[in-house]
Amino acid sequence: MLQCTAVTEVPYAEALLALATMEGGPGRPPDALAPDEFLLCELGEHDESVQHAAHLWAADTPDDRDLWFLWSGTGAHRVHGLDTLSLCPALYRDLIAHTVSACAFFDHHPGPHSWAVTDPLGDLLTEHTHAEVRRLLSEGDPDEDGQR
Ligand SMILES: [Zn+2]
Numbered sequence: 001m002l003q004c005t006a007v008t009e010v011p012y013a014e015a016l017l018a019l020a021t022m023e024g025g026p027g028r029p030p031d032a033l034a035p036d037e038f039l040l041c042e043l044g045e046h047d048e049s050v051q052h053a054a055h056l057w058a059a060d061t062p063d064d065r066d067l068w069f070l071w072s073g074t075g076a077h078r079v080h081g082l083d084t085l086s087l088c089p090a091l092y093r094d095l096i097a098h099t100v101s102a103c104a105f106f107d108h109h110p111g112p113h114s115w116a117v118t119d120p121l122g123d124l125l126t127e128h129t130h131a132e133v134r135r136l137l138s139e140g141d142p143d144e145d146g147q148r
Pocket residue numbers: 004005006041042043046051052053
């Protein structure tokens with residue numbers, strides 16, 4: 001499933017206040033959020049009955065209640081809210097790679113878990129990084145072979 005493409009402007013003063021008052025929030029909220037920041041919905045594609053959701057801050061608390069920006073509608077018709085929500089407890093076990101990934105969304109989120117949502121831009125960046133790492137590794141080969 002593809003990622004939802006909704007984007008919205010952050011209500012800056014409101015978001016700073018939420019960051020400043022949340023448990024485990026950033027020490028200096030202005031460092032965590034830029035005034036002109038745009039937020040992307042991170043959920044899988046969904047219909048209008050479901051609110052969009054963008055992750056704002058990973059709380060530094062034992063119970064991991066992160067700050068999310070939730071909204072529906074656009075422009076003057078936007079309805080939004082900031083909420084601290086606990087993490088989705090779902091885990092994905094990759095039996096071939098022997099890795100376990102946690103879902104990046106909040107508990108009781110609509111739609112599929114984060115690993116089932118593809119972000120074309122994110123995938124492109126990951127691919128680029130992998131290519132870069134391969135390039136650096138192959139450049140390092142002569143040293144490992146003792147040719148100096
Ligand atoms: Zn959305």
